[in-house]
Amino acid sequence: MNRSKWRNVRNELFSNAFGIAALSILAIFTLAAAFAFLSPMDPNALDITAKLQPPSLHHLFGTDDYGRDYFTRALYGGRVSLMVGFASMILSTGIGATIGIVSGYFGGWIDNLLMRLLEVFLSIPSFLVLLLLSVFLSPSVGNIIVIIAFLMWMNIARIVRAETLSLKTREYVLYARASGQNSFGIILKHILPNLVPVIIVGATNNIASAILMESSLSFLGFGVQPPNATWGSMLNNAQSYVVNSPNLALFPGLLILLTVLSFNILGDILRVGFEPKLGRR
Amino acid sequence: MRQLIARRLLQAIPLLFVVSVVCFGLVKLAPGDPVLSFVTPNMHAEDIERIRHNLGLDQPAYVQYYHWLMECLSGNLGYSLVNHQPVFDQIVDRIPATAGLMGISIALAILIAIPLGLIAGSNRNRFIDKAINLFAYIGISVPTFWLGILAIYLFAIKLHWLPSMGMRTIGQNSAWDIIKHGILPCAVLTFGFLASYLRYIRSGTISQLKEDYVQIQYAFGSKKSTVLFRHVMKHILLPVITLLGLSIGDLVTGALVTETVFSWPGIGSLGMTAVRGMDYPVILGITIFSALLLVFGNLLADILYGVADPRIKLGEVSS
Numbered sequence: 001m002n003r004s005k006w007r008n009v010r011n012e013l014f015s016n017a018f019g020i021a022a023l024s025i026l027a028i029f030t031l032a033a034a035f036a037f038l039s040p041m042d043p044n045a046l047d048i049t050a051k052l053q054p055p056s057l058h059h060l061f062g063t064d065d066y067g068r069d070y071f072t073r074a075l076y077g078g079r080v081s082l083m084v085g086f087a088s089m090i091l092s093t094g095i096g097a098t099i100g101i102v103s104g105y106f107g108g109w110i111d112n113l114l115m116r117l118l119e120v121f122l123s124i125p126s127f128l129v130l131l132l133l134s135v136f137l138s139p140s141v142g143n144i145i146v147i148i149a150f151l152m153w154m155n156i157a158r159i160v161r162a163e164t165l166s167l168k169t170r171e172y173v174l175y176a177r178a179s180g181q182n183s184f185g186i187i188l189k190h191i192l193p194n195l196v197p198v199i200i201v202g203a204t205n206n207i208a209s210a211i212l213m214e215s216s217l218s219f220l221g222f223g224v225q226p227p228n229a230t231w232g233s234m235l236n237n238a239q240s241y242v243v244n245s246p247n248l249a250l251f252p253g254l255l256i257l258l259t260v261l262s263f264n265i266l267g268d269i270l271r272v273g274f275e276p277k278l279g280r281r
Numbered sequence: 282m283r284q285l286i287a288r289r290l291l292q293a294i295p296l297l298f299v300v301s302v303v304c305f306g307l308v309k310l311a312p313g314d315p316v317l318s319f320v321t322p323n324m325h326a327e328d329i330e331r332i333r334h335n336l337g338l339d340q341p342a343y344v345q346y347y348h349w350l351m352e353c354l355s356g357n358l359g360y361s362l363v364n365h366q367p368v369f370d371q372i373v374d375r376i377p378a379t380a381g382l383m384g385i386s387i388a389l390a391i392l393i394a395i396p397l398g399l400i401a402g403s404n405r406n407r408f409i410d411k412a413i414n415l416f417a418y419i420g421i422s423v424p425t426f427w428l429g430i431l432a433i434y435l436f437a438i439k440l441h442w443l444p445s446m447g448m449r450t451i452g453q454n455s456a457w458d459i460i461k462h463g464i465l466p467c468a469v470l471t472f473g474f475l476a477s478y479l480r481y482i483r484s485g486t487i488s489q490l491k492e493d494y495v496q497i498q499y500a501f502g503s504k505k506s507t508v509l510f511r512h513v514m515k516h517i518l519l520p521v522i523t524l525l526g527l528s529i530g531d532l533v534t535g536a537l538v539t540e541t542v543f544s545w546p547g548i549g550s551l552g553m554t555a556v557r558g559m560d561y562p563v564i565l566g567i568t569i570f571s572a573l574l575l576v577f578g579n580l581l582a583d584i585l586y587g588v589a590d591p592r593i594k595l596g597e598v599s600s
Contacts, residue, residue, distance in 0.1 A: 018415075116299075128534060129304075133307070212422075249430045253431070
């Protein structure tokens with residue numbers, strides 16, 4: 001990982017209109033979620049007299065069935081949605097990268113065992129298991145993060161393993177081994193730094209799928225429970241009022257779409273930036 | 282070739298075994314006592330114990346697993362705790378609805394994705410490519426249930442063009458009625474599949490256009506459209522078949538959310554009802570059924586990949 005590679009990524013990112021748009025959207029959403037408390041409204045303040053209002057200057061996204069300000073709720077919902085996505089990404093990337101490196105570097109029976117484990121995880125219908133687990137573990141934010149991460153590490157493990165296999169045969173690694181450095185040191189000093197690009201790309205795509213997974217789960221009513229809200233659970237609630245207040249369904253979904261879209265676009269741009277051989281897409 | 286297929290099939294058996302253990306274990310770990318669904322208020326404790334014994338629930342977990350597995354292999358997936366119907370029959374009953382919906386969506390998606398992907402790939406970085414690419418990005422990023430809600434709002438509530446839920450209007454029994462109910466869920470699913478196929482075909486086209494045979498065709502004076510739709514398409518088509526294998530694995534889970542939004546009476550909504558009602562035998566049956574589809578879908582994809590491109594050795598694709 002050298003400086004010119006980072007410059008390449010930066011150029012790729014900022015020369016691409018999609019890239020700039022994606023970055024700005026994510027920056028705005030993250031800031032809005034982080035500073036949600038600056039909103040003058042209370043996300044849980046009930047006002048039945050003002051329920052189901054259409055969007056106005058006072059209530060940007062309108063109000064929900066309890067008269068709560070929908071914009072403020074969307075800010076706080078985004079907080080949970082983004083946090084679940086981010087934390088699942090960190091956890092799944094950690095698991096995936098560790099398994100991928102160990103598997104690729106040590107090979108032999110360890111590799112065999114880990115890859116069989118990976119196959120088992122790939123053969124388990126993950127969304128059903130996700131539903132099942134969130135039914136009988138209490139669906140707290142922490143549990144959901146862990147469950148999603150455990151169902152998502154396989155892709156990164158595969159990519160990291162393949163990359164480690166090829167890095168392992170480079171001269172500098174062979175030299176380090178011949179000169180008697182221990183495996184842990186070699187992995188830390190020579191393998192891991194070169195894995196940063198594939199890990200970053202994989203992690204970016206993982207956030208996108210984690211956010212989608214969480215929103216589907218919450219939409220079905222098995223995710224984050226009230227009074228906490230995420231964009232997904234807001235949609236679950238909005239379904240009942242879609243006839244008269246379609247704005248309740250419109251906004252959270254649009255926010256999910258924009259977030260996931262930005263992460264997906266970002267992931268692809270980063271991949272091209274790190275691997276200029278692939279050429280611009 | 283035949284030998285390799287046989288080897289891959291044999292490899293699938295231990296995999297399925299482990300997956301079945303994991304699924305069984307997960308469902309066993311779930312809280313709640315299945316015996317309670319048979320209990321009536323005026324039962325004695327001995328009666329309850331007898332039911333437990335008859336169901337084999339007083340035995341250690343591995344014995345229960347063994348019995349369950351043997352029953353599974355003979356086609357008995359147990360009985361629902363809610364309506365006491367055989368799980369196997371319930372799943373089989375729902376297959377046509379799910380398979381029909383998914384089959385048509387996948388077929389439509391491929392039919393649309395091939396020309397769009399070829400056009401995008403051959404006009405790389407031009408406006409049309411960027412537009413198609415953005416469309417594909419949106420397709421893989423949009424939450425399907427949201428798209429479903431929007432479709433219901435627009436076409437069922439506002440325009441009254443199409444029904445919003447179910448598969449049949451009560452009292453009507455015509456094919457047209459089913460088609461009308463199927464249009465919205467089908468469109469939503471097609472959009473999702475289309476997007477991922479489109480990305481695949483587009484990048485395939487880009488790499489195919491660099492091949493020598495394309496240059497040779499141009500040198501012979503072939504038109505661009507001939508090269509694209511006759512020669513490049515042939516090379517793209519076979520790998521696309523492998524995508525079908527992967528889609529089969531997604532059949533149940535992929536339709537779960539969409540079926541729930543549109544109350545489509547398929548396997549996905551059966552699973553959803555079972556999860557809501559904590560109907561463990563049904564959940565287990567559906568989980569095993571979709572694991573089976575997943576394993577064989579991946580297997581099929583591997584094998585077709587080998588058929589499509591003999592340079593790739595079988596078995597190396599998956600790892």
